[in-house]
Amino acid sequence: MKPVLQVRDLxxxxxxxxxxxxxxxxxxxxVMGPSGSGKSTLLYNxxxxxxxxxxxxxxxxTVLTALSEDDKARLRLEKMGFVFQQMNTIPCLSLEENIVLxxxxxxxxRQKAKVKEKARRLMKELGLEGLENRQAQQVSGGQLQRACxxxxxxxxxxxxxxxxxxxxxxxxxxxxxxxxxxNLNRQGMSILMxxxxxxxxxxxxxxxxxxDGEIKDQLHLERDDADREQRVNDWLMQRDW
Numbered sequence: 536m537k538p539v540l541q542v543r544d545l546x547x548x549x550x551x552x553x554x555x556x557x558x559x560x561x562x563x564x565x566v567m568g569p570s571g572s573g574k575s576t577l578l579y580n581x582x583x584x585x586x587x588x589x590x591x592x593x594x595x596x597t598v599l600t601a602l603s604e605d606d607k608a609r610l611r612l613e614k615m616g617f618v619f620q621q622m623n624t625i626p627c628l629s630l631e632e633n634i635v636l637x638x639x640x641x642x643x644x645r646q647k648a649k650v651k652e653k654a655r656r657l658m659k660e661l662g663l664e665g666l667e668n669r670q671a672q673q674v675s676g677g678q679l680q681r682a683c684x685x686x687x688x689x690x691x692x693x694x695x696x697x698x699x700x701x702x703x704x705x706x707x708x709x710x711x712x713x714x715x716x717x718n719l720n721r722q723g724m725s726i727l728m729x730x731x732x733x734x735x736x737x738x739x740x741x742x743x744x745x746x747d748g749e750i751k752d753q754l755h756l757e758r759d760d761a762d763r764e765q766r767v768n769d770w771l772m773q774r775d776w
Contacts (some may be wrong), residue, residue: 538732539694539725542581545590550576552748558727563720564697565736566729568745574729575698582696612641622700624671630682631667638689657685677708681715697728701735721726737764
């Protein structure tokens with residue numbers, strides 16, 4: 536099976552050192568590590584949001600690192616979805632308008648009705664039906680993050696990048712958001728996620744451990760393993776987490 540995302544010998548400004556890994560189709564891959572280890576830098580450089588000093592990133596058959604900035608932006612819009620800890624919605628727009636915006640950017644104003652229909656379908660699937668006209672300050676943190684997930688899916692991305700998607704949420708909201716991401720993954724979405732939370736990471740298929748800008752270890756998890764969370768905690772303790 537061919538990887539969706541291939542990263543080879545990625546280096547960035549003394550923060551990342553010869554990072555190499557693959558993201559397989561339908562895989563939920565977490566990146567963990569101490570503060571300052573380069574986790575978010577890794578995600579940003581892999582997604583082309585920052586320019587690596589060396590190395591190659593390939594998304595399907597496209598070498599991302601060889602593209603111009605304009606072509607990278609177009610590729611991100613059409614083939615990548617993003618969910619950040621800071622939810623970055625436009626406050627004066629409704630949830631539905633925030634979700635629709637990147638769809639119109641990618642597909643054009645003539646497709647607005649089609650994009651709007653898809654936005655409403657996504658909101659229904661993610662438990663947000665009836666909140667279409669609410670603004671960000673009128674919904675809970677968990678609801679807002681799920682709206683951001685809807686926005687990330689509006690253009691049918693081939694990979695979803697998530698940077699601490701549960702980091703600013705209370706326990707219940709974090710559970711709801713992770714349930715959403717896991718359900719999307721089980722439907723075939725490939726996800727690369729940075730997290731500091733062992734409970735969140737325990738729901739992934741594989742965890743990369745990043746330290747001092749290098750991948751030091753990885754842990755594979757079976758989806759039917761009832762002791763996943765304990766396995767992750769034991770594995771992290773061995774690394775003085």
